[in-house]
Amino acid sequence: MVTIPRGLCNVFSRLLRQHQVNRVSPLNYASNNMITACLCKRPVLTLSSGIHLGSPHYATAPLITVTDEPDALYKKISVLVKGHDKTVLDSYEYFATLAAKELNITVDKVYEPAKKIDRMTLLKSIHIFKKHRVQYEMRTHYRCIELKHLTGSTADVYLEYIQRNLPEGVAMEVTKTMLEKLPEHIKEPVWSIHSPKDEGKPD
Amino acid sequence: MAAPALFRGFCNLQVLLSWRCGSAWTVAWRRSIQTTASCFKNRAARVRVAKGDKPVTYEQAHPPHFIAHRKGWLSQHTSNLDGEEGAADRTIEDVFIRKFIYGTFHGCLANEAVIKRRANVIVICLVLVQKLPPQKFYFLIGYTETLLSYLYKCPVKMEVQTVDKKIVYKYI
Numbered sequence: 001m002v003t004i005p006r007g008l009c010n011v012f013s014r015l016l017r018q019h020q021v022n023r024v025s026p027l028n029y030a031s032n033n034m035i036t037a038c039l040c041k042r043p044v045l046t047l048s049s050g051i052h053l054g055s056p057h058y059a060t061a062p063l064i065t066v067t068d069e070p071d072a073l074y075k076k077i078s079v080l081v082k083g084h085d086k087t088v089l090d091s092y093e094y095f096a097t098l099a100a101k102e103l104n105i106t107v108d109k110v111y112e113p114a115k116k117i118d119r120m121t122l123l124k125s126i127h128i129f130k131k132h133r134v135q136y137e138m139r140t141h142y143r144c145i146e147l148k149h150l151t152g153s154t155a156d157v158y159l160e161y162i163q164r165n166l167p168e169g170v171a172m173e174v175t176k177t178m179l180e181k182l183p184e185h186i187k188e189p190v191w192s193i194h195s196p197k198d199e200g201k202p203d
Numbered sequence: 204m205a206a207p208a209l210f211r212g213f214c215n216l217q218v219l220l221s222w223r224c225g226s227a228w229t230v231a232w233r234r235s236i237q238t239t240a241s242c243f244k245n246r247a248a249r250v251r252v253a254k255g256d257k258p259v260t261y262e263q264a265h266p267p268h269f270i271a272h273r274k275g276w277l278s279q280h281t282s283n284l285d286g287e288e289g290a291a292d293r294t295i296e297d298v299f300i301r302k303f304i305y306g307t308f309h310g311c312l313a314n315e316a317v318i319k320r321r322a323n324v325i326v327i328c329l330v331l332v333q334k335l336p337p338q339k340f341y342f343l344i345g346y347t348e349t350l351l352s353y354l355y356k357c358p359v360k361m362e363v364q365t366v367d368k369k370i371v372y373k374y375i
Contacts (some may be wrong), residue, residue, distance in 0.1 A: 082286075084271070084276065084283070085276075115246065116285045139271070168279040168320055168321045168326070169279035169319070171282065171321075
């Protein structure tokens with residue numbers, strides 16, 4: 001369920017129409033197998049009892065609710081993905097930048113922080129032979145996608161789409177920098193309010 | 204199994220070793236916890252060379268230092284990444300799932316099972332040899348999915364491919 005302001009209904013419906021992913025396997029024995037993707041499936045038809053009408057009455061659950069409160073504004077959203085395989089991150093970066101371009105989000109920069117190698121040096125044999133060791137390592141590759149000037153609802157939609165399509169073995173960290181209105185009590189400098197009185201001056 | 208042989212710290216479950224190769228240093232039926240990190244690492248995940256009559260799959264033919272070069276990962280999850288937790292839990296789950304699959308589809312596995320974790324879901328990818336009729340395969344797949352879903356409290360899906368004979372990469 002996504003809450004969006006009035007102006008962005010068409011963006012959301014365009015995303016829904018374009019990316020209809022159906023992941024229903026024919027051998028679906030476990031009942032708790034279904035991933036209910038409100039974002040990426042057709043609207044779920046819920047059965048409500050049609051006692052008064054004499055027949056079952058189907059109602060579609062609303063996927064989009066529209067509100068009038070002002071939307072949150074993000075100055076910068078930085079999406080850091082990490083994984084063991086660099087080619088997987090390459091293809092994921094292509095997918096994320098393509099999705100951002102579809103939603104008209106400005107991509108500030110896409111860069112690759114240095115990889116981190118976590119190495120362990122262990123003895124090769126169970127008894128003696130101290131000079132012969134074996135090294136194991138775990139490599140973590142990074143990729144950072146920075147997006148500029150987003151609204152809250154666009155950010156929600158984009159991030160949800162990105163996260164539902166994260167490949168296995170890849171982790172993501174999202175940092176959001178939000179713009180907020182300046183609080184009332186620090187809008188005016190203190191000395192301009194209290195200038196006719198002498199209390200504000202230091203001794 | 205090449206990739207999940209990495210353990211952080213010094214506690215290794217010897218259950219894995221004793222199932223895999225019941226050789227001289229571990230008794231197959233004893234369950235113990237190994238407290239040092241050292242073991243015969245130059246023999247790990249390698250099929251020993253025979254007279255030229257032993258068929259070997261691509262996965263078995265390559266030793267573990269070829270992971271990420273010529274081999275992929277058999278178990279894909281995020282807990283081995285830098286700054287992520289839960290590696291030991293995932294590894295134990297994987298070991299159980301592999302043993303379970305080995306027992307349920309006895310003699311039908313063409314290759315090791317690939318276990319992927321996407322959000323909440325565990326996806327087990329198998330390549331099976333067509334030893335049983337398809338109805339029996341369907342039953343076993345449904346049984347595995349349901350049982351593992353109830354055990355791990357998360358959706359477990361299987362993606363199965365069948366092949367008529369085991370695919371041999373070379374003869375060692």
